[in-house]
Amino acid sequence: MDTLQALQNFIRVVELGSFTAAAHEADVTQPTMSKIISKLEHELGVRLIKRSTTALVLTDEGRRLYDRTKGLLEEYTDTVAEVRGQTTQAVGKLVVAAPVGLGELRLNSLAIEFLTDYPEIELELVLSDRIVDLVEEGVDLAIRLSADLPPNVIARKLASSPRLLVAHSSYLETAPPLDDPEALSRHSYIRFGGIASLSQLEFVSGDKIVVVTPVGRYRINSSLALKQCFLAGVGLGTAPAWLVQDLIDDGSLVHLLPEWTLDSQPLYLVYPSRRYLPQRAMALIQFLCRRLPELPGFNAVNK
Template structure:
């Protein structure tokens, strides 16, 4: 039996919960299905299923192989559909991964809009700030910030977010004026914890480049917490514009030194490197590529 058919039967056994149920679906005998799975295990050199007289249980290796097998089968079906010129139905589940702050502030609403447009698609949005292995964790599409990307993926640079220096109007009124980057040394600087540059900030304009050593008593490794600190008025700090642009627009925060630039933060669409993708995945990628660059504080990447 060919490998694709073996994978398909294995996934159906797992999903239906027994050899006999899979055999009935295939209009064949239970011993035939059992032999196929046993042959697959011998070929792989691992045990995929623990069998008892009353149940089947996936081993750890079997669980991982099942997730990968489902993807292979989906890709094969889409490849056949592409060759035959068929249009796949927009249905099924997508696992999406994104950073916590960007996901909560900006992406959540976009994905709800996508679901409203495509009622047969389901989305599971997983928010974390770790760089994860997309294939190992079963992620279909990820949105990542910066240039640190997961291994073995396709990454498409779709947008960037300029970094801005901000403070509340109240903080500005009671504090020493900030006319040049060097003035930051006299201020309580709130920053994101764990960044490679540490307390050093680089500013540039058309004529000069300045590196400033900032000082401050508080650092936090959460973009949403950083946003709250800015609003509390306990100091000033820098952030990618996607995190604070709405607050600048309403006047809750003021951008300082607008003629000075800092390094922008890149936004990438990331997905496993595979030739064939389900139509739902391609549709979501197209949707995000078109909409994310127009979110507050973001601009389209220069191609």
């Protein structure tokens, strides 16, 4: 039995969540793939995967084997490439998780640019606003717009995006005057839903600090939908500059109370470990470290 190949097959079964998908990728039949894993279990003397008609569930032993073996096999692959003089080649598949709004508005074009630069890499961009478990879900890198980060990861803060108070001119035509932060209580405030920290706003101007609790009847947990609300003139609200700066620049939205500042939204690049990073992951990390701070509405973090 080729134990190394069996371990590689085991990793792919876990990551793809299916014997059939792993078999198709390896160009073998599903029964053949199942036999390979069964032989591996027999050789190790433990059950690795609990099989059912609907799902595959790792045993505790299977989870430990996956966690320990994945990095070792990637290091082995890179070592072989180095011996063969292929260290400059970045090949293989990468899975990247990112927030929905940022992904649709900014990251999709970056992904296409990266794939153009690295034609041997396959990239899957998974858009979700929840915090993903990188190891559990087979994610190589994640981009986060929050300091609320998963445990036991490497997190590099690359940039921040100023949070701005904005509204459409059609809303302002009939709304009460807004001369200072306290006046927000008289306005219809639209808030991004699901983030408790945004229920209060701390405005800073010089040595003055004003904390207000805006009121409004509508919350929505979608950045793009929040922007649509502003453009429709149904209320005012705060948004990171990466979402609205271009609309301010072209006059579609008005930046309100510009002499007051709010907390910025941080941007982090997150990955499981500094060790055992394959060449393809290193290539993407270097690309994102360079290009993410250059996106509209972001300020690079001083290093």
